[in-house]
Amino acid sequence: MQLLNTVTLYTLIFYPLVATIFITLIPTFDIESKKTLSRFFALLGFATFCRVFLIYLDNKTLSNISYLIKLSNLNIKFEIILNNQNIFMYGIASLSLMANMYLFELNDTKSNIHQAVPFLITFILYICFGQNDLRVALPILSIATFILYFLIGYSDKAKRGSTIFFMGVFLFSVDALALIVLQYQIMGPNTSSPTILASTLAILIPGLSRLCIPLCAPFMRRLFLNVDEAEGPFLMAFLQITGFFILMLARNELEIIQESLSILVGIICVLSSLYISLIATSNFDARTIPYYFLSFYACLVSSLLFFSSEIYFWYLSVSLFITNIVIFFHSTNTYFLILQHRIDPEKKSMMRAIYFLSLSLLVGIPGIGIGSSLWPIIYTLASKSLLSKGKELLNVWFVMFSSWALALILLSLAIVLSLRVELFKRGMREYQNTRENKKTIGRAFFLAPMFVTIICWLIPLATFLAAKK
Amino acid sequence: MTVLISLVFFACPLLAIWLINSIFEYSNNNKKIKILSLLILLPAFFSLLFMANITINKNGIIHQTYQLPAIKIYFGILLNNYITFYVLSILIGIILTIFFSNQPHMSALCGLVNFLMIISPDYFLLISAYSVGNLILISSILSNETETIGIWNITSNFLWQRISDLMSFIALLIIYINFGTLLETKLSLIELNHLEWSRTLLFTSIILRMISITSLHRDQADSQLNSLNNALANTVMVITGCLIMFYRLSSIIFVDDSLSNVFRVIILLIVLHAFFSLIFTRNKETIKTNLIYLLATLAITAISWSQNILSLILICIVSAFFPLLSPLVNNIQNYRKTKIAIKKAKKWSLSSFFFKVPMRSSYFIAEFFSHVVGTFYTNIVFYRAPQIVFGLIQLPLRLFHNGNLQRSILLSLILMASYYSFWRQ
Secondary structure (H helix, E strand, O other), rough: HHHHHHHHHHHHHHHHHHHHHHHHHHOOHHHHHHHHHHHHHHHHHHHHHHHHHHHHOOOOOOOOOEEEEEOOOOEEEEEEOOOOHHHHOEEEEEEEEEEEEEHOOOOOOHHHHHHHHHHHHHHOOOOOOOOOHHHHHHHHHHHHHHHHHHHHOOOOOOOHHHHHHHHHHHHHHHHHHHHHHHHHOOOOOOOOOOHHHHHHHHHHHHHHHHHHHOOOOOHHHHHHHHOOOOOOHHHHHHHHHHHHHHHHHHHHOOOOOOOOHHHHHHHHHHHHHHHHHHHHHHHHHOHHHHHHHHHHHHHHHHHHHHHOOOOHHHHHHHHHHHHHHHHHHHHHEEEEHHHHHOOHHHHHHHHHHHHHHHHHOOOOOOOOOOOOHHHHHHHHHHEEEEOOOOOOOOOOHHHHHHHHHHHHHHHHHHHHHHHHHHOOOOOOHHHHHHHOOOOOOOHHHHHHHHHHHHHHHHHHHHHHHHOOO | HHHHHHHHHHHHHHHHHHHHHHHHHHOOOOHHHHHHHHHHHHHHHHHHHHHHHHHOOOOOEEEEEEEOOOOEEEEEEEEOOOHHHHHHHHHHHHHHHHHHHHOOOHHHHHHHHHHHHHHHHHHHHHHHHHHHOOOOOOOOHHHHHHOOOHHHHHHHHHHHHHHHHHHHHHHHHHHHHHOOOOEHHHHHOOOOOOHOOOOOOHHHHHHHHHHHHHHHHHHHOOOOHHHHHHHHHHHHHHHHHHHHHHHHHHHHHOOOOOHHHHHHHHHHHHHHHHHHHHOOOOOOOHHHHHHHHHHHHHHHHHHHHOOOHHHHHHHHHHHHHHHHHHHHOOOOOOOOHHHHHHHHOOOHHHHHHHHHHHHHHHHHHHHHHHHHHHHHHHHHHHHHHEEEEHHHHHHHHOOOOOOHHHHHHHHHHHHHHHHHHHHHH
């Protein structure tokens, strides 16, 4: 049985690499074979993860993967350890890979690498998730971002060049700065000192900028507007996962999270969320609304991650993070559906309704969509900081809480405005030509939101079980 | 036995509405489906009669709850002698809608949501059911709607509903943090005098929902038939839902103190508003919306003064008979003439203006922000300013560089050496 568990862990780590090799070996024009194979591997990967998670919940020991390479004086130790934190990262990576393979069909022959890239990126992520040290993981993640620039550069958007330039320069500089700060070991428990606080923040910024918190990522809006409809979601999911992982490692390095740091991160996140909501309101573009919601909840996740040193907050934030990505995939897929059917006037109103229903999963009604993870968080925050005994109601957290609520209402306004603009849009002929296999819209109306809602109920339950363990 | 009957009572309307919703769109006005859904609803009626026997004759309360794992939220049924009548009126409303309306699925759906709201024992589920029902209703209206004005109004209403949602859920959260429960039976035993914030939030959220729907739909009269139908379905759902919410939450909102009197004065002002808007209505279509609004305001007045019988009668009238108004709209023969008359009679309305101002102003703030602050932050602070700084550092190189590569390399080496010596100092 122990051997079987070890094989499962090996399968989980190495299946993306095997998939990359196999997909690359298939000729470029044989799209159907590539599609089938990638779906098979994505499903296999997710099933393997489910098995690993169940083994983990049963308290059975999973042997670690460890290799030591010796080259004269250079010792490279390659080690992967599963713990109660990175197991969720493996889960969301495999889930987003599967969602990408099943929801966004690649029907065009851009290049051979386009089909293999999601697997390659997932493999890089899997290797990084096994690391406990930010000094090891950050350079690998930084270099992996170059693959994204390649994907953006290959799209047909007008401003892709400047997007790559903006994003590349910014991410590369903040990564370099964080690595330099990490080398000097300035980070420490005494975060009340301004120098130490600033250096800690410098280490957090690579994570925050990947989570697309606009104050830390000025390229955000340009990126949203210039990613391809089919490749954008996976690209954003990759950025989000890496950002969250960097923040997780940085959080683990801090022994105690001082209130000054949590307030500072909270203020950055609140300002970012207001920024996002105002930009989304003036944008009018139905395509980018899920992206804005994604970064809005990412702000909340980051703020929550540094709210307190208690491990309970980590579980709350990871639950919101995973739910956010799941609904993001669903809503972007629904927009993809709109693009395919927009030219058909009979189905226009139906498509609008479907898109509305998918976006309404993001407005935060308890029990529906993101609300299943959001309301436990609001309850915890309110009971711990706002209404706890001995604290005044009108403190800094109350102001932040009100700003979050305001930003959420503004995002609802953005949904309203984008739906109205969607009325007057005409069909896009290029999508009509390239995507021949239209998806059926019958199941997309009630069944898909119901399915997503059930997944959203399962995620907090899974995190609750893991936290209990 | 009671558990089994309550399950039947719970499941039958769900099944009937599901049937209507799933099949009706594909078979236009099919009588077989109507009769089938009535047959499915019959067990619900019989179980209601059984329960009415307990609640009315024996003056008891049926209270079946099932707690969710790990969370203190309770599913189940709460019935007393008043709620039994409400349920009866809602079921009658559903049946009348199924039989007489040309587009029954939406109104029947509204009825179902109201049914779930009135029997839910937990306040959190009560408001959640309302919000989810509202979302499903808006999406099903959007799937039929082709008129711009219809979509305009329904989406505006969506925004106000979300604002009210946030208010009411935060209010409930405060109550939950203080008392650890949201069950009506438990909260009715607790003194709630000191929770002014949550009571005010709850009251405001319900009133906001009610006024927003009537104000935003009042100028919908110049739209097509489809929009009018949808508007009525939406109005009935929102208003009946609000009334049920108000009735169920009245034990929290109205306590013997001065704040409750303030609420009562506000309600009287709203009644006046409803009365005048009914008097000054000139066209036939908006009269219906205004009449529902007036009846609803009278019902909340009755609830606020604890006149249970009067409020019961008024809510039953709204919930049972007003869904019937949507088929009446369909029967208008001289629609074109009416439409012209409506266009002439259209007036500027203060209340709809009040609801549109925050939307417009936040949109303009967002425009200003994205054009001025956003551009300044992304394009100037993070793009142009570093470019200028680096340009200044390169300035000597730029001045001397004239295309000769060797000379440029030489100059750059000199510059690097000079920067280095400057940095060392």
